Amino acid sequence: MKGVRFASLASTALAVAAFTTLFGAHAADLGPLVTKAPPPLPVYYNWTGFYLGGNLGGSWGHQSEEMLIGGFPIGGVSDHPNGVIGGGQIGYNWQFYNSGAWGNAWVFGLEADIQASSQRATDDFAFLMSPVGPFSGDVADKLEWFGTVRGRVGVAFDRVLPYVTGGWAYGNRKLDGTLTLPAGTTSFSTSSTLTDGWTVGGGIEWAFWDHWTAKFEYLYLDLGNNNNNDDFGLLKTPAGVTTGHFTDNIARVGVNYKF
Numbered sequence: 001m002k003g004v005r006f007a008s009l010a011s012t013a014l015a016v017a018a019f020t021t022l023f024g025a026h027a028a029d030l031g032p033l034v035t036k037a038p039p040p041l042p043v044y045y046n047w048t049g050f051y052l053g054g055n056l057g058g059s060w061g062h063q064s065e066e067m068l069i070g071g072f073p074i075g076g077v078s079d080h081p082n083g084v085i086g087g088g089q090i091g092y093n094w095q096f097y098n099s100g101a102w103g104n105a106w107v108f109g110l111e112a113d114i115q116a117s118s119q120r121a122t123d124d125f126a127f128l129m130s131p132v133g134p135f136s137g138d139v140a141d142k143l144e145w146f147g148t149v150r151g152r153v154g155v156a157f158d159r160v161l162p163y164v165t166g167g168w169a170y171g172n173r174k175l176d177g178t179l180t181l182p183a184g185t186t187s188f189s190t191s192s193t194l195t196d197g198w199t200v201g202g203g204i205e206w207a208f209w210d211h212w213t214a215k216f217e218y219l220y221l222d223l224g225n226n227n228n229n230d231d232f233g234l235l236k237t238p239a240g241v242t243t244g245h246f247t248d249n250i251a252r253v254g255v256n257y258k259f
Contacts (some may be wrong), residue, residue, distance in 0.1 A: 002004070022025025029191070044097075044104050044105065044156070045159045047207075047258075048093055048095045049258050050092050050257040052088070052256065053090075053255050054087070055115075055254030055255075056252060057250060059117065059248055059249060060248070060249050061082070061221075061248035061253070062078065062079075062246070063141045064245055065079075065080055065123075067127070074126070074127060075127045076244070079122075079141055080217070081119045081142070081143055082120075083118035083120060083143075084117075085115045085252065086115065087116055089112065090111070091112065093109040095153075103155035104158060105155070107152070107153070107161055108152070109163075110152070111148075111149075112147070112150075115145060117145055117146060119172065123139055124136070132176075135179060135182075137177055137178050137179040137180055142174045143171055143224065143248065144173070145172050146169065146248075147170055148199050148221075150166055151165065152164070158204060159207040161206075162204045165217075167198070169196065169198055169199040169221035169222070169223060170197075171194070171196075171223050173223070173246060196224065197222040197223040198222055200219070201218045201220055201250070202217070202218060202219030211257045212256070213255070214253070214255050217250075217251075218249070218251050219249075219253055220247070220248070221249075222247050223246040223249075
């Protein structure tokens, strides 16, 4: 019996050795075992950081003026100042990645800008009835410069960032012109007046090369009412003009450098 058991064990050992040899040879023919590496994570543009840039565009708005004789309003005109604007901006963005299906990151930012403006409009006016008789004249309405301080919220699609924006707006307005009464003609010019209000708008920005981005932006400005009268004397007759509500539309393109 011992001989039979020994023979059986020997046969099993020979079978295992043969299978191992055969499997090893087959594995050698197949080559080394290869495991597939996971795909690399996508690398998106990083919008976080300070930026500084310049812009150029156009503006078109609406302004009202009211004429005064003896402190009483006797009529008014409205006009549509327009012109070229240009200036600079500075800001900071914070980027937060999301796992949603729309975009790859939220971007929050703060931006301030200051703009020079050639925006102006000129109107002629004539009133037949007034306490001192008929009078006429002309008035030139100017927005000399303005600025904004705004928040921005956008959704980044890698290097493309659509956004909305809004905040505080301020600007310097001025009137000048002539007034003709039966007693004669005089010129007037208001002192430049700083007024403020609010702004809202939106835009799209594109990171076209490393630290450089380009953008298109639209803003609607409301600079409120300016109730400061500019009074002047015409043969001891107090006359005056006051500016009313001013709203403006801004469309501009810009370039930023991100640090």
